[in-house]
Amino acid sequence: MPEHVSIYQSLGVSLxxxxxxxxxxxxxxxxxxxxxxxxxxxxxxxTLSALPHQRQAGPHREYVELTPAEQDAFAGLVRQLGGGR
Incomplete structure (x- = not known):
């Protein structure tokens, strides 16, 4: 080992x-x-037996009827965000 190289430098390089x-x-x-x-x-x-069987269809769709005021507000928001060209 050269004299000018410390033990820490050689250990660092080795690590x-x-x-x-x-x-x-x-x-x-x-x-x-x-x-x-x-x-x-x-x-x-x-396949792995530990995994549960995956269903082929997605979950049923849920929706809520909007009032006319809510529909207008949503349409305004869409226009404001640039979706209603």
Missing amino acids: LILVALAWTFGLAYMLRRGRFEAAVRRAGGH
Whole structure:
């Protein structure tokens, strides 16, 4: 080790190298794992049994009848925001 380099500098460089290597290996692992899971999904693999079954239709629509005054106020707001050209 050169005389002008302190122990803290050499430890810092070593730590940075270790962190960079760990990050690189972790990223490669995540990308490889994601590619594998996507391939399983494309091949028609089974779904997770812990997830509840998803319904095909959305929830029923709810609506409230507006009074004529509320309809006029809403139309004015839409015009004000630039929607009523």
